Amino acid sequence: MSDVEADLVFHALADRTRRDIMGKVGEREHSISSLARQYEISFAAVQKHVAVLERASLVTKRVRGREKLVGGNAETLRRASRLLARYEQVWRHRDDAITRLLNERDERTES
Amino acid sequence: MSDVEADLVFHALADRTRRDIMGKVGEREHSISSLARQYEISFAAVQKHVAVLERASLVTKRVRGREKLVGGNAETLRRASRLLARYEQVWRHRDDAITRLLNERDERTES
DNA sequence: CTAACCTACAACCAAATGGTTGTAAGTGAG
DNA sequence: CTCACTTACAACCATTTGGTTGTAGGTTAG
Numbered sequence: 161m162s163d164v165e166a167d168l169v170f171h172a173l174a175d176r177t178r179r180d181i182m183g184k185v186g187e188r189e190h191s192i193s194s195l196a197r198q199y200e201i202s203f204a205a206v207q208k209h210v211a212v213l214e215r216a217s218l219v220t221k222r223v224r225g226r227e228k229l230v231g232g233n234a235e236t237l238r239r240a241s242r243l244l245a246r247y248e249q250v251w252r253h254r255d256d257a258i259t260r261l262l263n264e265r266d267e268r269t270e271s
Numbered sequence: 272m273s274d275v276e277a278d279l280v281f282h283a284l285a286d287r288t289r290r291d292i293m294g295k296v297g298e299r300e301h302s303i304s305s306l307a308r309q310y311e312i313s314f315a316a317v318q319k320h321v322a323v324l325e326r327a328s329l330v331t332k333r334v335r336g337r338e339k340l341v342g343g344n345a346e347t348l349r350r351a352s353r354l355l356a357r358y359e360q361v362w363r364h365r366d367d368a369i370t371r372l373l374n375e376r377d378e379r380t381e382s
Numbered sequence: 383c384t385a386a387c388c389t390a391c392a393a394c395c396a397a398a399t400g401g402t403t404g405t406a407a408g409t410g411a412g
Numbered sequence: 413c414t415c416a417c418t419t420a421c422a423a424c425c426a427t428t429t430g431g432t433t434g435t436a437g438g439t440t441a442g
Binding site for chain 1: 417418419420421
């Protein structure tokens with residue numbers, strides 16, 4: 161997952177309204193209007209949130225008549241999940257006392 | 272993971288400099304100065320990035336003499352990873368043709 | 383002791399964000 | 413055909429963000 165991609169995805173996830181939308185469109189597709197009706201904010205605001213999710217490839221839109229149905233893109237979600245998992249794995253290595261001691265030595269001789 | 276928590280964590284992850292810092296401090300602890308020396312931006316800017324990561328509980332600081340060592344907090348990372356995994360699981364259900372057909376019916380009778 | 387180093391924090395700035403309202407255009411129901 | 417519905421997008425506003433410089437306080441090395 162590229163830096164730009166991660167920027168877009170994590171920024172998209174960093175808003176609770178957008179995460180909420182993610183939850184809904186993951187279960188089944190929703191038109192933008194039907195989504196907008198479920199929030200206090202304006203239609204345009206919801207539309208913008210969907211656009212942010214779409215730029216991040218977290219959702220996709222398809223046309224049905226005069227409306228557009230928004231659905232979740234599980235693939236992107238999986239890639240983001242993988243990125244976090246990679247950090248997690250590396251980090252586990254650091255968690256024992258031995259590496260901590262090594263760190264002390266390394267820090268002292270650093271730069 | 273609460274909404275506020277997720278807001279902080281995903282916002283913290285949505286910047287490539289901060290993700291880069293995550294990579295470094297996950298392997299071993301780094302002082303803020305030693306981190307700052309590794310980027311083009313000012314010391315204060317790096318300090319702010321670390322503060323954002325700290326507010327999100329993605330890293331912790333401990334004192335060693337006149338410096339503060341920044342280290343990764345694997346626990347928070349795990350919780351974020353879990354949240355994404357939960358979305359992922361729900362989303363998988365939607366991916367077969369049958370649910371798509373059901374959606375069409377549901378959408379038509381909706382609201 | 384003193385000078386160098388490390389951290390903290392305030393004040394400031396330009397750009398991006400999340401929200402609003404308003405306008406325009408396509409589609410479908412009746 | 414016409415009117416209501418759905419989407420798109422521009423313009424605007426307040427707040428936040430990521431960056432800067434400057435100042436001040438602690439700690440340690442020599």
